[in-house]
Amino acid sequence: MADNIKQRPIYRNIHVSQIVAYRLPPAGIVSILHRVSGALMFLLLPFAVWLLDVSLSTEVSYERFTNAFVGGIGWLPAWFVKLVVLGLIWSYLHHAIAGLRHLWMDVTHSVGLQQARLSALATLAISGVLTVLLGAKLFGLF
Amino acid sequence: MSDNFGSKRLVVGAHYGLRDWLSQRITAALMVLFTVALILQLLSGGPLGYDRWAGIFSQQWMKLLTFVTIVSLAVHAWVGMRDIWMDYVKPVGIRLLLQVATIVWLVGCAGWAVQVLWRL
Numbered sequence: 001m002a003d004n005i006k007q008r009p010i011y012r013n014i015h016v017s018q019i020v021a022y023r024l025p026p027a028g029i030v031s032i033l034h035r036v037s038g039a040l041m042f043l044l045l046p047f048a049v050w051l052l053d054v055s056l057s058t059e060v061s062y063e064r065f066t067n068a069f070v071g072g073i074g075w076l077p078a079w080f081v082k083l084v085v086l087g088l089i090w091s092y093l094h095h096a097i098a099g100l101r102h103l104w105m106d107v108t109h110s111v112g113l114q115q116a117r118l119s120a121l122a123t124l125a126i127s128g129v130l131t132v133l134l135g136a137k138l139f140g141l142f
Numbered sequence: 143m144s145d146n147f148g149s150k151r152l153v154v155g156a157h158y159g160l161r162d163w164l165s166q167r168i169t170a171a172l173m174v175l176f177t178v179a180l181i182l183q184l185l186s187g188g189p190l191g192y193d194r195w196a197g198i199f200s201q202q203w204m205k206l207l208t209f210v211t212i213v214s215l216a217v218h219a220w221v222g223m224r225d226i227w228m229d230y231v232k233p234v235g236i237r238l239l240l241q242v243a244t245i246v247w248l249v250g251c252a253g254w255a256v257q258v259l260w261r262l
Contacts, residue, residue: 035222035226038219038222038223038226039222039223039226041219042219042222042223042244042247045219045247045248045251046247046250046251046254049251049254049255049258052255052258053254053258055192055195056195056196056199056258056259056261056262057258057261059192062191062192062195062196096173096174096177099170099174100174102167103167103170103171106167
């Protein structure tokens, strides 16, 4: 009995330096990006509320809102503002679609390996395509 | 199981996270509802300027839906950030500090957003 316990494989916590060496399945990638996008939106929340504030308050402040994407905000250039907004757009899309995937799994019990893999790939594809489209619009490509 | 009450009550295990799990899903559904309502209004109507943008948010039902969304976001982000701190920050003191900072951050942002909304 004591020998059996000794021979069991030991699973330690993954150290930060080992993260890149781990190859995650699609569902794992969706999962960690769900967390990353949520944390990013949490950190950028004051910026999002600021956008809401200047865009809604007055016509003058609305000018400041639109100018943020043309002349930047203070010493921050417009391309940087757009990049941050693009980060918000991706975060929102990925987080929302990955969240809907969770709700769908909860409701229909679609938690088989193949289903999880397919829905994870669909999540990455849909949020990726929508981010590219909205990003192209944001940077004035069309 | 018969002695699982009083001072011998089990304080860890199944269903203790149910409330967080459920509140995270309900608040998420409310935020999706807000998103759909906003997108539908943005897609219907003419060119987007200040008048139409502010007009969308000055309707009473949209104000209420936005208010519900702001509160939902704060609750949702609290559950999520608490999970992150619990997963990655082990020292109790630092974790408590980060959790308090999270609450201040979220309540502050929610208050600001409500202030913006109520001015309309």
